Amino acid sequence: MLSEEQVAAFKRDGYVNGGAALDDDEVETLRAELARVIEDDGKDDVKQPVLLRNLSKDEDHPVWQIVNIWEASEAFGKLIRHEKIVEEIAQLTGADKLKVWHDQIQYKPAETGGVNMWHQDAPLWPIILPMTEVSAWVALDDVDEGNGCMSMVPGSHQWGNQMGFIRELDFYEAMPDSFEDNAVEVIRRPVRKGEVHYHHALTWHGSHANTSNRPRRAIAIHYMTHETKFVASGEHVMKPFVEVGDGEVMQGDHFPEVFSKA
Numbered sequence: 001m002l003s004e005e006q007v008a009a010f011k012r013d014g015y016v017n018g019g020a021a022l023d024d025d026e027v028e029t030l031r032a033e034l035a036r037v038i039e040d041d042g043k044d045d046v047k048q049p050v051l052l053r054n055l056s057k058d059e060d061h062p063v064w065q066i067v068n069i070w071e072a073s074e075a076f077g078k079l080i081r082h083e084k085i086v087e088e089i090a091q092l093t094g095a096d097k098l099k100v101w102h103d104q105i106q107y108k109p110a111e112t113g114g115v116n117m118w119h120q121d122a123p124l125w126p127i128i129l130p131m132t133e134v135s136a137w138v139a140l141d142d143v144d145e146g147n148g149c150m151s152m153v154p155g156s157h158q159w160g161n162q163m164g165f166i167r168e169l170d171f172y173e174a175m176p177d178s179f180e181d182n183a184v185e186v187i188r189r190p191v192r193k194g195e196v197h198y199h200h201a202l203t204w205h206g207s208h209a210n211t212s213n214r215p216r217r218a219i220a221i222h223y224m225t226h227e228t229k230f231v232a233s234g235e236h237v238m239k240p241f242v243e244v245g246d247g248e249v250m251q252g253d254h255f256p257e258v259f260s261k262a
């Protein structure tokens, strides 16, 4: 469980490091599974994730994104239900029940791994509301300044949907010192192998390139609360899997319930 100080830090900053979640053997198993799922990409007789693509759209500087690896791998299926993680997400959201919205591997290969530009998550998810999702980002390598750690802007989760502004930033280092009446600070967030780091769906964040000789493997698991509803007017890669009508509480086999308060 998170301490009161950690919960307070999350409320103030929009992110917090939750500490160790996986031991070395568990990380090894997930790394092997990640390699296997990439190897098995497109095979008819093997369970597949929802999506596997280069998110950066730059062939020379890829960021490999795999959406819902939990559907292709039992080990990742166990990870999305990890007791510490779901209990801590319940602490941070105050929710009685949690479902998985989706997961995504973000793998930046050694030396060439690309940039994940500044964004807020919730505006990129226009088929669900309210914007209260919290993500658990689990490092499968030691992730630091050298191999493309995430950066966060503290307090930005309280500034609403500002994707219109953030999208206009031409390059990763272009973040200004202020936005409206707020001071903007960019904080690098190194995360050690096996640790979990939490962020709110409105926190401004991104990650720079991996220029090191080490890979940067990580998975973000995006959780939604029991009140999260479907918005049929939006588009998202998970939309074909929604099994409810507009305005109804999100349901479906692809959005498993992973926590219910005893």
Ligand SMILES: O=C(O)CCC(=O)C(=O)O
Residues within 6 Å of the ligand: 106, 116, 121, 135, 137, 149, 150, 205, 206, 207, 218, 220
């Ligand atoms: O892994 C990264 O670099 C970024 C991940 C991210 O944007 C997220 O988890 O919302």
